[in-house]
Amino acid sequence: MSEKVFGLTIRLYDFSETSRIGVFWTREHGKMRGLARGAKRLKSSFESSLDLLNACSIVLIRKASGLDLLTEAQVRERFPALRLDLSALYGGYYLAELLADLTQDHDPHPPLFDEALQALRDLGQPGVATAPRLAQFELVLLRELGYGPALDSCAACGSDIGDDVLAYSAAAGGIVCRPCQNTFRERRPLSVEGWRAMRNIRLGGDGWKGLDDPATRREVRQMLDDSMSYLLGRRPKLLPYLGS
Ligand SMILES: [Zn+2]
Structure with a gap:
């Protein structure tokens, strides 16, 4: 057939x-x-x-x-803009690596397919920063595969967090409240700006475009690096080539 x-x-x-x-x-x-x-x-x-x-x-x-x-x-x-910009090209390879290693054969996710194509169309275009654009793809991937990070309440106990001292833990699956932070030792401190940025990007649309501040970009990148490495059981091979 x-x-x-x-x-x-x-x-x-x-x-x-x-x-x-x-x-x-x-x-x-x-x-x-x-x-x-x-x-x-x-x-x-x-x-x-x-x-x-x-x-x-x-x-x-x-x-x-x-x-x-x-x-x-x-x-x-084809996505010719990728070939004009090395960071965009590595970003494209990184996207392919995540799809190849984190999805299962014959397990379709049409929204993730559409997002992958749109990300490849965007990468390398004028004004498109590679890492923030990839962040949106990564959050769609996590959501579609059932690992969307908890960003509204504690990933471990479900309690409200508000603007309390924030931390992010890939093992817990999102932000963790102060009492739960002792359980997840690999957690990283998270600024209110970093938390807001993740929530904005998760909304889809143009949320990634507002990610201008270098420190916030680094934070977002680190959270996603942690989550992807946790799911893969190793660091993605293309990770060292990605900027923030
Ligand atoms: Zn908690």
Whole structure:
């Protein structure tokens, strides 16, 4: 049975002398992978379409067992602005790494698909700061996968926090109140500005655009670094290349 889907190429790796495996983030089916036979030959039918961060129409032949076969890939959208700005390009690779490593095969999240594409369209454009734009993508990813950080009340006990001394703990899953802070030793102190910034970005829309203050940007970045590293069980590989 063959199936035509639209997906973002989030990982590519060599399978043999001549073949590669492509991993795609699709709107309808979530993460899918397929073996592209002959993709490494000079005159392959995939030409230059199989490239990281291209959005492609792909045709997969579903196999009852083993890898699905990728028989066609046609580029529908490239993101040329990424290639003009190194921080945007690394940001794009970081986005692909998170999708590849944190989502499950055949577990679709259409809002996360749409957000990933929109983030790639935005990155590298004039006036778009990479880290704040990525922060919105990351908060959508966390929410869609069921790990959206608690930002309104204590993640551990649920009590109201108000403007009391704030802290953020990835292990607790958000902000933690003063009594709970002793339980979560990896917590970091959180300023009221950092807390407000996270809440604004979570709202979607243009919340990330107001993130101008360097100290607040660093705080937001650290919270997201903690959460992504906690979920992955390691630091994301692209993390050292991201600024704040
Ligand atoms: Zn608490």
